Structures are given as structure tokens and as C-alpha cells.
Amino acid sequence: xxxxxxxxxxxxxxxxxxxxxxxxxxxxxxxxxxxxxxxxxxxxxxxxxxxxxxxxxxxxxxxxxxxxxxxxxxxxxxxxxxxxxxxxxxxxxxxxxxxxxxxxxxxxxxxxxxxxxxxxxxxxxxxxxxxxxxxxxxxxxxxxxxxxxxxxxxxxxxxxxxxxxxxxxxxxxxxxxxxxxxxxxxxxxxxxxxxxxxxxxxxxxxxxxxxxxxxxxxxxxxxxx
Numbered sequence: 001x002x003x004x005x006x007x008x009x010x011x012x013x014x015x016x017x018x019x020x021x022x023x024x025x026x027x028x029x030x031x032x033x034x035x036x037x038x039x040x041x042x043x044x045x046x047x048x049x050x051x052x053x054x055x056x057x058x059x060x061x062x063x064x065x066x067x068x069x070x071x072x073x074x075x076x077x078x079x080x081x082x083x084x085x086x087x088x089x090x091x092x093x094x095x096x097x098x099x100x101x102x103x104x105x106x107x108x109x110x111x112x113x114x115x116x117x118x119x120x121x122x123x124x125x126x127x128x129x130x131x132x133x134x135x136x137x138x139x140x141x142x143x144x145x146x147x148x149x150x151x152x153x154x155x156x157x158x159x160x161x162x163x164x165x166x167x168x169x170x171x172x173x174x175x176x177x178x179x180x181x182x183x184x185x186x187x188x189x190x191x192x193x194x195x196x197x198x199x200x201x202x203x204x205x206x207x208x209x210x211x212x213x214x215x216x217x218x219x220x221x222x223x224x225x
Contacts (some may be wrong), residue, residue: 001030006074006107010082011088011114014200015191018117025049029045031081041085065096074107088116092161117190118159121219124197125185148177155224164214173213175202183223189216
């Protein structure tokens with residue numbers, strides 16, 4: 001494969017390993033270095049597809065320190081791929097700072113199409129998908145109430161990421177700000193064996209998940225006003 005870019009953002013499966021694209025595999029096999037959010041998690045993926053390339057840790061806690069070093073290496077001709085633990089890099093994951101630095105240094109960046117959790121969750125929700133706002137993870141404490149208040153008049157469908165242990169609390173906060181009868185859906189374990197999408201009012205979803213032990217990545221889709 002003839003690589004023309006310096007940095008490739010490569011989406012990886014959010015569940016089923018077969019969701020990876022042929023182009024993603026070819027790119028990962030062709031670059032010089034793979035930057036991974038968690039080298040242990042990514043190591044499992046690369047081993048499964050028999051990809052033997054140097055792995056370098058790149059995550060939210062070290063990205064500021066590494067950017068100059070990485071762009072310098074790219075200037076010297078190294079081709080790099082950036083992957084996150086699952087999904088598309090820079091979507092609620094590290095990547096934005098490196099992409100911006102590469103653009104500033106006139107290094108060519110290419111993002112491959114592929115898996116991301118919020119698209120199937122939105123489409124599967126049954127809520128309007130012609131216009132939507134992706135909110136990702138809300139602030140856990142400071143600024144959370146202010147952000148929710150700013151969305152009270154939002155007319156577009158809203159998409160949130162949430163952790164399983166905070167799901168019921170988040171649904172309660174959504175009901176408080178948007179109304180308990182507001183329609184919503186909760187998708188978890190997308191493309192995995194125990195995939196589930198629950199739909200209904202926020203009040204119904206709170207009752208559905210209230211007494212359950214919840215696992216997996218969570219996407220909450222809420223109808224606009």
C-alpha cells in the first residue's frame with residue numbers, strides 16, 4: 001500500500017471485530033508506527049489480525065508531551081496511524097490535538113471511515129435523525145447543570161455518551177431538565193453479543209434500568225423539544 005499521508009486516523013471496532021474495514025487493516029499493516037490509547041487493548045486487536053507493528057502509547061494524559069516528538073518524526077518520513085480503544089479517534093477520545101498540530105506543520109492527515117458508537121445508536125433510536133447535536137460525555141460535576149440548562153430549549157435530537165454506573169442518575173437529570181415524558185433511547189453493547197436498545201419516555205427508561213446491574217458502553221439519545 002502506497003501511503004501518501006503522514007497521519008492516519010483509523011476507526012477500530014466498537015464490539016464485533018469483524019466490523020473493521022479492509023482498508024483499515026491494510027493501513028495498519030503499512031504504517032511505521034501505531035499510536036494507541038491503550039496498548040493492551042489495541043494489542044488484542046492487532047494480534048487477532050496478525051498485525052505486527054510498533055505500538056506507542058498515546059492517551060489523554062501524555063498527548064501534550066508527545067505532539068512535538070511525533071510531528072518531528074512524521075517530518076522525517078515516518079507514517080503513523082492513530083487508533084483509540086474503540087471507534088473513531090478524536091470522537092470523545094484523544095486525537096484532536098495531534099490532528100491540529102499536523103495541519104499546522106503542513107503534514108497530511110487522513111481519516112478513514114468506520115465504526116463510531118453514536119451513529120448506529122441514533123439511527124436505531126427511532127428519533128429524528130435529520131438534525132442532531134452530539135454532546136458526548138457531559139461534565140461529571142462542575143458545569144454539568146449549566147450544560148443541561150443550555151440544552152432545555154434544544155429542538156434537535158441530542159446524543160450523549162454515559163458510563164453504565166451513572167446511567168440511571170443521568171436519565172433522572174435528563175427528566176428533570178427535559179421532562180419525564182420526553183422520548184429517548186438507551187443503546188449499550190453496540191455490535192456485541194448482548195447488544196440492547198431500550199426505547200420509551202425518560203420515566204420509562206429510568207424504571208427499566210433502575211434495578212439492573214448495567215454493563216457496557218452507553219449511548220443515550222434524547223428527542224429535542
